[in-house]
Amino acid sequence: MKRRSVIQFLGFMALRVCLYLVLAALMVFLYDIGKKGGGAISWEFLSKMPRRGMTEGGIFPAIYGTFLVTMVTALLAVPMGMFAAIYLNEYAKQTRITRLIRLSIRNLSGVPSIVYGLFGVILFVNIFKFGTSILSAGLTLGLMTLPWTITASEEALKTVPNSYREGALALGATKWQSIRTNVLPYALSGMLTGTVLGLARAAGETAPIMFTGAAFALPFLPKSLSDQFMALPYHLYIMATQHHDLAKARPLAYGTALVLIVFVLGMNMTAVVLRWRLRRKRKF
Amino acid sequence: MTKRALRNLKESAVKAFFFTNGILAVFVLVGIFALLLSSAIPAFREIKITEFLGQKLWDPTSPTGAHYGILSMIVSTIYVTLAAMVIALPVGLGVAAYLSDVAHERVREIVKPVVEVLAGIPSVVVGFLGIVLIGPFLAKLTGQSNGLNGLNGSILLAVMALPTIISISEDSLNAVPNGYVEASLAMGASRWQTLVRVKIPAALSGIIAAFMLGMGRAIGETMTVLMATGNARTFPHGLLQSLRTMTSNIAIELGEVPYYTTHYYALFAIGLVLFLMTFLVNLVADIVLRKYQEREL
Numbered sequence: 393m394k395r396r397s398v399i400q401f402l403g404f405m406a407l408r409v410c411l412y413l414v415l416a417a418l419m420v421f422l423y424d425i426g427k428k429g430g431g432a433i434s435w436e437f438l439s440k441m442p443r444r445g446m447t448e449g450g451i452f453p454a455i456y457g458t459f460l461v462t463m464v465t466a467l468l469a470v471p472m473g474m475f476a477a478i479y480l481n482e483y484a485k486q487t488r489i490t491r492l493i494r495l496s497i498r499n500l501s502g503v504p505s506i507v508y509g510l511f512g513v514i515l516f517v518n519i520f521k522f523g524t525s526i527l528s529a530g531l532t533l534g535l536m537t538l539p540w541t542i543t544a545s546e547e548a549l550k551t552v553p554n555s556y557r558e559g560a561l562a563l564g565a566t567k568w569q570s571i572r573t574n575v576l577p578y579a580l581s582g583m584l585t586g587t588v589l590g591l592a593r594a595a596g597e598t599a600p601i602m603f604t605g606a607a608f609a610l611p612f613l614p615k616s617l618s619d620q621f622m623a624l625p626y627h628l629y630i631m632a633t634q635h636h637d638l639a640k641a642r643p644l645a646y647g648t649a650l651v652l653i654v655f656v657l658g659m660n661m662t663a664v665v666l667r668w669r670l671r672r673k674r675k676f
Numbered sequence: 677m678t679k680r681a682l683r684n685l686k687e688s689a690v691k692a693f694f695f696t697n698g699i700l701a702v703f704v705l706v707g708i709f710a711l712l713l714s715s716a717i718p719a720f721r722e723i724k725i726t727e728f729l730g731q732k733l734w735d736p737t738s739p740t741g742a743h744y745g746i747l748s749m750i751v752s753t754i755y756v757t758l759a760a761m762v763i764a765l766p767v768g769l770g771v772a773a774y775l776s777d778v779a780h781e782r783v784r785e786i787v788k789p790v791v792e793v794l795a796g797i798p799s800v801v802v803g804f805l806g807i808v809l810i811g812p813f814l815a816k817l818t819g820q821s822n823g824l825n826g827l828n829g830s831i832l833l834a835v836m837a838l839p840t841i842i843s844i845s846e847d848s849l850n851a852v853p854n855g856y857v858e859a860s861l862a863m864g865a866s867r868w869q870t871l872v873r874v875k876i877p878a879a880l881s882g883i884i885a886a887f888m889l890g891m892g893r894a895i896g897e898t899m900t901v902l903m904a905t906g907n908a909r910t911f912p913h914g915l916l917q918s919l920r921t922m923t924s925n926i927a928i929e930l931g932e933v934p935y936y937t938t939h940y941y942a943l944f945a946i947g948l949v950l951f952l953m954t955f956l957v958n959l960v961a962d963i964v965l966r967k968y969q970e971r972e973l
Contacts (some may be wrong), residue, residue: 400868403780408768411779411787414842417835418794419806448923458888475697484698493698495962496705502889503708504896504957505799505953506923510947513930514711535704542701566683568690581732596798599923600900605753625800625899642808642972660796664789 422653427517429650432643436636438651446609446641448629451648457526458655460614461605463597464530465537469594470587472534473541479581480542481549482557482571501539503530506599513603525619531606537594544586548579581670585663592659596652598625608634624652688750694852709951716948718942721745728945733913734925736939744942746949750912752919753953756826756901757894758831767834767889768841769876773843788843795839799899806832806904818916824906826915831899837890843887844965848882849875867941880963888961896954898923922950 436450443449477495484490512532522528552575560570578645598606606626614621632638690695720728723744731745773789775784806828814823820938852875862868876883906918907928921926 396866396869400866403868403872404774406776407770407778410767411774413767414771414794414803414838415790418790420809421797421802424805424809425801442813472697472700473859475694476701479691479694479698483694489699493701498956498962499958502892502896502954502955503705504923505897506714506898506926506949507708507896507947509952510715510926510930510944514715514944515707515893538701538704541810550697557733557893568685568687596797596800598800598925602927625798628800628804629899629903632807645804649804652798653801656791656798657796660793663704665972 425646428643428658429646429648429653430446433645433650437644437647441557441611442609443473448634451622451627451644453610454611454622454624454627454648455651455655457606458595458624458652460617460621461526461530461533461601461623464526464617465533465594466587466591468489468513468534469537469541469590470584471561473538473587473590474545474583476538476542477549478571478576481546482567483576497539497542501543503536504599505536505597508532509600509603512533512600517604520648523618524603524605524607524620525618526605526614526621527602527621529621529623532600532604533594533597535602536597537590540590541587542594545579545592547580547584548586549575551577551582555640581666585666585670588659588663588666592656592663595659596618598629601626602629605636624648624655628652685761698769700855706724712944712948712951715941716945719938722938723942723945729949734909735932736929736942744938746922746925746946747772748909749814749920749922749925749946752905752912753895753921753923755828755915755919756833756905756921757891759830759915760837760894761887763830763834764837764841764890768838768890769845769883770888771838771842772845772849773871773876775833776846776868777875777883778951784837790898791839791842798925799836799897802832802836803900803903806900810904820916822906824904825917826912826919828907829901829905829919829921831914832892833897837894838901840893841890843888844886845879845883848879851882852878881967883960885965888904888957889962892954892957894959895925895957896950898927902927922946926950 395559405458409569420675436577438450439452440450441453442451476497480490480493484493504553509532512528514534516522516528516531517625520528522531554580556574560574561567601623605620606623607620608630610620610622631641635645636642719850728744728746729750730749731743731749733743733745734748735743771787775787779787807824810831811823813829814825815821856874856878857870858875861867865873901921902924904920905924906919907924909916909920910917912919926946929939930943933943953959
């Protein structure tokens, strides 16, 4: 009896150690970036162009580029993700085609990001002749984000109780009228929070944009969607590994990493807080 | 046209519109495969498929004759991935078991979003930490110059796979019916015995699926391994050595290669191999996960 409880004590202790390991890893990561990146952050760093072969100056073009490319990603992935989710949750019956669609979505979310990059090079850069540009990179990221936005939107639609749909239908509304007036208004905010999470992941991706539009360094800001751009993740990669003077570039690399983390986690937090408030406010 | 017919027409049009957006997922998946295949096939006009998959030497720009063998990269990818899983699976399962069986509700409420934060760190930042944090640490430990090697990449990939493994394992542990647990406790088993001998075996298919999904992500991860593993083009004989995975090789060479050469097509062929490998792993994970969800516990 005693031996058993000792084993249980040690076992639970081991599980707790696993948790502490994970939390410690996260803390060390965030602390290192926060401390060393914080020293590099200044108003000049955030608002100015890079100077002297990117050993001085700021990263404004990279922030701007990441913002622009995320907008293009959102324009593709958010509406299409929502529409596809509406089909799957509201219209689709258990047919072979529905199962095929669902299988494809699950597999798309497992396709490696560099493979999306290769796909973007063939389809957007070469076949559609968009060249290496914000448009190509944004569309590539958009396709990659699509499975996440579909899944997130469908989760939101599932939380609307069936009685809402049936109420409208019983009053003689058509299917689309019932969806428009009695489902979407209640699901929309949930759909948006879910898609913001997907966009946050896309904003931090490097491999899909490396060959579809992100540039090493540009002396000016992009003027149209067919220009190349600088992006925070790619800029960090350059500063960390490709720069001619890695020691001089290190503080700026830390600064870039911190800005990128704040950008991505900021989007994440917004979504999580929104979702949490939504859940508390509404009990169907 | 009557009002009713018009209304029906509008309804079908709306439905068709949403259906088009849904079916697009199928087209994208098939499109990725078809376009990769069409860009990979020209490579095999000059390279034998057996050489491509079976030879260790990859040297496309050699003046004495190009070599296109990707075996070293395939083995490197497998090494790094498996080592990552050896680290991530026990730790991830431990955290999942702690959350589902030991932790208080309030601890769980705090830990779950924190794990989500871990999932939100971009891979390029993780790779950067491999250079500035894990690298120097490993260098001190092994006496190497920079610590950029397979082990570094494995540690980082393990950290990245953890959120997936934790959340799916925890879900599957929570899905074990209370009846199993109560029966076990009533027979006099301790909570630890119940966890190890009843709950984990009952949740095994979910745990296997979590493992496979984590592995799928690790195989396809690019930036982390590109930055942390050192990228030497040699056949790997251990994890403490610098090695180059399939993803890294594409990322390194695609930017420099002239378009429409054998080398260019060969990089797409690597992409195709990568696509097929992850597709297979994810498909198996999917089948295992479906099976366990359909099995009404």
